[in-house]
Amino acid sequence: MKNPSPPKIWRGRSDCNKCGGECALFGDLPAHELDLIHTPFDDLQYPAGTSLFLQGDDVNGIYYIRSGMVKLNRINPDGTQRIVRVLRPGNTVGLEAMVHPQYEHDAIPLTPVVACRIPLDVMAKLDRESPTLHRRVLQQWHAALSDADHWFAELANGPARVRIARLLLKMRDPNHPENSVLFTLEDIGSMLGMTVETASRIINAFLREGKIKRLESHGRDYQIDVAALEAEAQSDAV
Structure with missing residues (x-):
């Protein structure tokens, strides 16, 4: 299945040899393995609410998030959707492209996102010729599964107030931990198993x-009282 290309801004090419040390996949690769990368990567910017790719799209690469946050949605057979993970700078999106012909989730930016798209042929070459990268891909895959398990273990239990407090803490901006962003009410209800009301x-x-304060009158960005929300998030343990 091939869906229309998502709205995005092409920012040029990224030279992995210049920023590879900051990348969770390529950081600390031995120089001779990093030299295997001869193709500059697409440097892309996505507005909030667009998509990096959609579930069922033919794979066209793996995405490394440089800034912003991305939610992964899984579309169920009955047409409902569920958020399975939220990705942040340093995370890699679409690792299933290594073994599957289509993407398994929708990847939707919650905020403006800058990402590098790593071509599949580059990943295939490195997977064959770079033992370090091969191990790192497996580690990233395991980390993604563990993160998803921990995400739902924390958000699936406890009173509704506790779960929303935990969600606000999980959704903090890595660079500004006093700020947080929420999904739509429909997404929150679906993910936390509660009604929109x-x-x-x-x-x-x-x-x-x-405990929270809107940064814009009708927006979904909040300034949060971290200590108050942490106390709320632990209140069911008392």
Whole structure:
């Protein structure tokens, strides 16, 4: 299945030899293995709400997130969708491209995202000729599975207030940990197993209590009271 190309801005080419040390996949590769990369990668910018790729799209590469946050959605057979993971700078998206002909999720930017697209032929060559990278791909895959397990273990249990507090803490901006971003109410309800009305009521309660403050009047970005939310997130353990 081939879907239309997602809206994006091509920013040019990235030279992996210049920034490979910062990349979770290529960082600390021996020089002779890094030299195997002869093709500059596409440097792409995606507005919030667009897509890097959609579930069922033919694979065209692996994406390394340099800035921004991306949610991974899985579309169920009945047409409903579920957020399975949120990715941040340093994460790699679309590792299934190494073994599957289509992507297994929708990858939707929650914020403006800058990402490098690593061509499949480059990954295949490195996988064959770079033992270090081969191990690192397996480690990234394992980390992705573990992260998804931990994500749902924390968000699937406890009272609704506790789960939303944990979600706000998980969704903090890595560069500004006092700021957080939330999904739509529909996404929150689907992911946390609660109604839209319950999610809305709790968010409004946190606003009244001063635990969170909207950065824009109708936006989904919040300034958060980290200590208050951490106490809320642990309240079911008492």
